[in-house]
Amino acid sequence: MAKITPISGFPEWLPEQRIVEQRVLDELRARFESFGFAPVETRAVEPLEQLLAKGETDKVRYVLRRLRAVGAVAEPDADGLGLHFDLTVPLARYVQQFRGQLAFPFKRYQIQKVWRGERPQRGRYREFYQADLDVVAQDDLPLSVDAEMARLLVDCVSALPVDPLVLGVNNRKILQGAYEALGIGDVAGTLRIVDKLDKVGARGGRVALVAAGLPEPAAYTCLALGRIRTPDASFRDAVRGLGLSGSLLETGLDELAFVMDALDDLPAGRVVANLSIARGLDYYTGTVYEGQIPTDAELGTVCSGGRYDDLVGGGTNVRLPGVGVSIGVTRLLGQALAEGRLAASRPVPTCVLVALRSAATARAARDVAVALRARGVPAEVFHEERPFGKQLKYAQKRGIPYVWFPPADAGAAHEVKDLRSGEQVPADPGAWTPPAADRVPAIVRAGPA
Amino acid sequence: MAKITPISGFPEWLPEQRIVEQRVLDELRARFESFGFAPVETRAVEPLEQLLAKGETDKVRYVLRRLRAVGAVAEPDADGLGLHFDLTVPLARYVQQFRGQLAFPFKRYQIQKVWRGERPQRGRYREFYQADLDVVAQDDLPLSVDAEMARLLVDCVSALPVDPLVLGVNNRKILQGAYEALGIGDVAGTLRIVDKLDKVGARGGRVALVAAGLPEPAAYTCLALGRIRTPDASFRDAVRGLGLSGSLLETGLDELAFVMDALDDLPAGRVVANLSIARGLDYYTGTVYEGQIPTDAELGTVCSGGRYDDLVGGGTNVRLPGVGVSIGVTRLLGQALAEGRLAASRPVPTCVLVALRSAATARAARDVAVALRARGVPAEVFHEERPFGKQLKYAQKRGIPYVWFPPADAGAAHEVKDLRSGEQVPADPGAWTPPAADRVPAIVRAGPA
Numbered sequence: 067m068a069k070i071t072p073i074s075g076f077p078e079w080l081p082e083q084r085i086v087e088q089r090v091l092d093e094l095r096a097r098f099e100s101f102g103f104a105p106v107e108t109r110a111v112e113p114l115e116q117l118l119a120k121g122e123t124d125k126v127r128y129v130l131r132r133l134r135a136v137g138a139v140a141e142p143d144a145d146g147l148g149l150h151f152d153l154t155v156p157l158a159r160y161v162q163q164f165r166g167q168l169a170f171p172f173k174r175y176q177i178q179k180v181w182r183g184e185r186p187q188r189g190r191y192r193e194f195y196q197a198d199l200d201v202v203a204q205d206d207l208p209l210s211v212d213a214e215m216a217r218l219l220v221d222c223v224s225a226l227p228v229d230p231l232v233l234g235v236n237n238r239k240i241l242q243g244a245y246e247a248l249g250i251g252d253v254a255g256t257l258r259i260v261d262k263l264d265k266v267g268a269r270g271g272r273v274a275l276v277a278a279g280l281p282e283p284a285a286y287t288c289l290a291l292g293r294i295r296t297p298d299a300s301f302r303d304a305v306r307g308l309g310l311s312g313s314l315l316e317t318g319l320d321e322l323a324f325v326m327d328a329l330d331d332l333p334a335g336r337v338v339a340n341l342s343i344a345r346g347l348d349y350y351t352g353t354v355y356e357g358q359i360p361t362d363a364e365l366g367t368v369c370s371g372g373r374y375d376d377l378v379g380g381g382t383n384v385r386l387p388g389v390g391v392s393i394g395v396t397r398l399l400g401q402a403l404a405e406g407r408l409a410a411s412r413p414v415p416t417c418v419l420v421a422l423r424s425a426a427t428a429r430a431a432r433d434v435a436v437a438l439r440a441r442g443v444p445a446e447v448f449h450e451e452r453p454f455g456k457q458l459k460y461a462q463k464r465g466i467p468y469v470w471f472p473p474a475d476a477g478a479a480h481e482v483k484d485l486r487s488g489e490q491v492p493a494d495p496g497a498w499t500p501p502a503a504d505r506v507p508a509i510v511r512a513g514p515a
Numbered sequence: 516m517a518k519i520t521p522i523s524g525f526p527e528w529l530p531e532q533r534i535v536e537q538r539v540l541d542e543l544r545a546r547f548e549s550f551g552f553a554p555v556e557t558r559a560v561e562p563l564e565q566l567l568a569k570g571e572t573d574k575v576r577y578v579l580r581r582l583r584a585v586g587a588v589a590e591p592d593a594d595g596l597g598l599h600f601d602l603t604v605p606l607a608r609y610v611q612q613f614r615g616q617l618a619f620p621f622k623r624y625q626i627q628k629v630w631r632g633e634r635p636q637r638g639r640y641r642e643f644y645q646a647d648l649d650v651v652a653q654d655d656l657p658l659s660v661d662a663e664m665a666r667l668l669v670d671c672v673s674a675l676p677v678d679p680l681v682l683g684v685n686n687r688k689i690l691q692g693a694y695e696a697l698g699i700g701d702v703a704g705t706l707r708i709v710d711k712l713d714k715v716g717a718r719g720g721r722v723a724l725v726a727a728g729l730p731e732p733a734a735y736t737c738l739a740l741g742r743i744r745t746p747d748a749s750f751r752d753a754v755r756g757l758g759l760s761g762s763l764l765e766t767g768l769d770e771l772a773f774v775m776d777a778l779d780d781l782p783a784g785r786v787v788a789n790l791s792i793a794r795g796l797d798y799y800t801g802t803v804y805e806g807q808i809p810t811d812a813e814l815g816t817v818c819s820g821g822r823y824d825d826l827v828g829g830g831t832n833v834r835l836p837g838v839g840v841s842i843g844v845t846r847l848l849g850q851a852l853a854e855g856r857l858a859a860s861r862p863v864p865t866c867v868l869v870a871l872r873s874a875a876t877a878r879a880a881r882d883v884a885v886a887l888r889a890r891g892v893p894a895e896v897f898h899e900e901r902p903f904g905k906q907l908k909y910a911q912k913r914g915i916p917y918v919w920f921p922p923a924d925a926g927a928a929h930e931v932k933d934l935r936s937g938e939q940v941p942a943d944p945g946a947w948t949p950p951a952a953d954r955v956p957a958i959v960r961a962g963p964a
Binding site: 072085106113130159160167169179328444 | 519623909
């Protein structure tokens with residue numbers, strides 16, 4: 067057998083890491099459900115025509131081919147299927163497919179792995195978890211939902227074992243309106259350049275804009291617009307200061323001001339109007355979001371989203387506008403897990419190891435475990451007859467906090483030992499409960515080494 | 516845009532169905548953890564050489580190819596990766612890869628989707644959930660674990676919204692020992708024929724065995740052996756009645772008797788020694804399990820597993836024997852969900868819809884929702900200013916049980932309406948709680964229409 071090596075871009079975790087990831091997914095799910103979002107899970111595959119037409123079209127897809135193992139004959143036909151690379155394209159398809167059976171506005175969350183065949187690099191994965199929230203309405207979707215989604219993002223990420231999020235909000239109509247006011251013909255191309263400003267810098271951006279055919283003053287104004295960042299609705303004055311006007315621009319400014327005003331009760335600095343945010347995706351038509359963890363800038367964008375007025379209708383005459391956000395769970399956690407800055411306090415759920423005195427008393431030991439589990443205390447019976455010293459070592463190696471000793475003689479007392487303090491006390495299997503903090507593994511965060 | 520149609524073999528659920536599936540996955544996970552099994556999730560892909568060498572080699576695999584969307588140029592190289600078709604092959608690889616970082620015996624559970632490129636048929640899927648439990652030891656794994664795994668299967672399935680499970684248990688050594696005693700050379704080939712007895716019947720089985728070169732009397736004895744079913748360890752006498760003996764056979768009989776004796780406290784009929792069970796997989800070496808729901812025989816095998824002494828070592832000189840079981844979650848639930856015999860009582864988690872009196876009082880409405888969520892009550896605020904009649908209709912359509920009315924004047928009382936009884940009463944947003952049964956959607960089971 068060949069040596070087993072990891073596959074680059076496909077992260078895998080030890081149990082003490084997976085426990086953290088699972089806890090985070092649970093927390094997100096609980097928050098999403100507490101806001102009334104319904105769970106949806108879509109199949110991992112979509113027809114290739116869907117995968118190629120939408121989303122970040124420069125990303126590499128995984129295509130499926132069937133292979134019969136006996137003789138390893140590859141079937142010529144690939145069924146035309148590929149793995150989904152996000153959860154938005156599947157949502158658009160799902161809503162169209164099940165439209166008659168869904169109630170609108172349709173509020174759904176979806177937490178699944180997605181796959182991208184890109185060259186792996188630090189913080190980038192080929193297989194990773196995304197957690198998406200979307201609201202899709204029939205005909206009209208009020209702007210208050212755009213604010214609500216921003217609030218949800220901030221609320222959800224603040225519940226996770228990561229540093230505070232700063233969520234940038236912008237509105238595509240501001241950028242498009244400004245570009246129109248500047249007489250720029252290629253709005254989409256300009257958006258793509260502006261979207262990369264953080265990566266290429268102001269000078270690189272200006273060069274790219276001029277190379278794309280923009281006059282120097284227009285390029286300058288585009289860059290000046292993208293530098294506007296305000297903690298409230300005061301971005302309006304800064305935009306007017308650039309001498310820009312127009313009805314689309316005004317609509318965008320009104321919409322963004324509405325969203326910022328609706329969020330003014332959040333802690334200062336959590337949400338920022340950031341007029342550089344464009345988002346690369348074609349389908350956004352209004353509000354756009356992009357969140358970073360400023361104390362860990364290397365992570366890049368950890369959540370993002372926006373409003374799309376035409377994604378879901380897909381060419382039919384039904385209008386299904388939506389607004390959605392996506393949290394990059396693996397990106398948020400991956401490095402901290404890999405570097406050991408984030409881990410569970412023990413690699414097993416077990417809170418109590420029930421010691422096995424002898425094979426003859428296995429049933430009595432089992433009954434203790436059954437009684438503990440019935441009160442929500444994860445418990446396992448040691449699996450074979452061995453000296454207690456070996457059994458204690460088994461528990462210590464796994465960080466199991468308690469070892470239970472059933473009595474040698476019927477009628478004698480059970481005892482439970484706390485392996486951390488060494489204290490051993492009599493205990494009733496039908497009543498004893500550990501402190502809540504010991505019941506399940508704790509999540510332990512540490513600063514960088 | 517082309518008409519959207521389902522893809523055969525890739526089931527997808529509406530929220531009211533997905534809520535059931537999720538509840539079942541939660542229940543399994545909670546049980547697994549209560550027994551001390553640690554969570555593991557492996558990447559969806561494995562190297563093709565692993566996928567082709569192990570497991571049910573007649574099954575069709577999905578192979579990955581990368582496709583750059585711009586210009587749709589397929590990359591010639593497939594990275595040599597395919598989607599996993601079970602969770603056992605990935606476990607064997609995972610344990611080898613992380614051996615130095617795991618504590619043995621290693622008890623893990625794993626709940627994930629797997630993919631098989633087979634022709635879909637009723638009750639068979641191309642993408643489906645499996646929930647696996649395995650214990651892998653270094654050097655030796657006591658037989659008591661074989662009994663414990665059977666107990667866990669019965670315990671876990673009994674917690675699900677399905678009819679009672681009957682778990683058949685056998686031991687490969689009995690069949691192999693008997694075949695040796697009968698002078699049968701091709702043990703593996705005979706096992707494969709015996710494994711299909713339920714499908715082809717006794718007559719078809721005898722024809723196949725004779726065609727495979729067995730003398731008529733040996734074929735007869737194989738079939739007679741396969742007909743033995745006892746609720747306890749009395750199968751011994753029946754086997755001896757066939758005039759068979761041999762040391763491997765005796766070991767198998769002892770092991771199976773040990774397992775059956777250890778389970779004799781379970782309700783009668785839950786576990787049966789069934790000497791027809793062979794399991795098609797090459798890697799089983801001792802105990803084998805196969806569970807059915809007798810009241811829904813069409814489902815076929817809904818859980819299975821066994822002991823493997825050589826799977827994980829994989830040709831190295833490390834012995835890592837294991838015993839594992841797998842629950843076919845999608846197979847267990849799929850038809851009942853698809854036929855509407857199993858569904859959640861409402862398609863949304865929302866327990867309380869907070870009515871929106873006017874845009875000006877949106878904050879007051881939001882504060883009610885925040886207070887309810889803080890006590891674990893899923894709540895959403897209606898998304899726009901509309902007559903209360905419309906808002907009540909929104910709640911009714913989704914089966915949301917309660918609508919909350921914030922007061923028109925500060926100082927007046929909040930009120931909450933139970934939409935089922937129509938009763939509307941004053942309520943304090945900081946104290947009111949619904950009955951526990953209303954908090955989350957209930958799982959509703961019905962007989963076939």
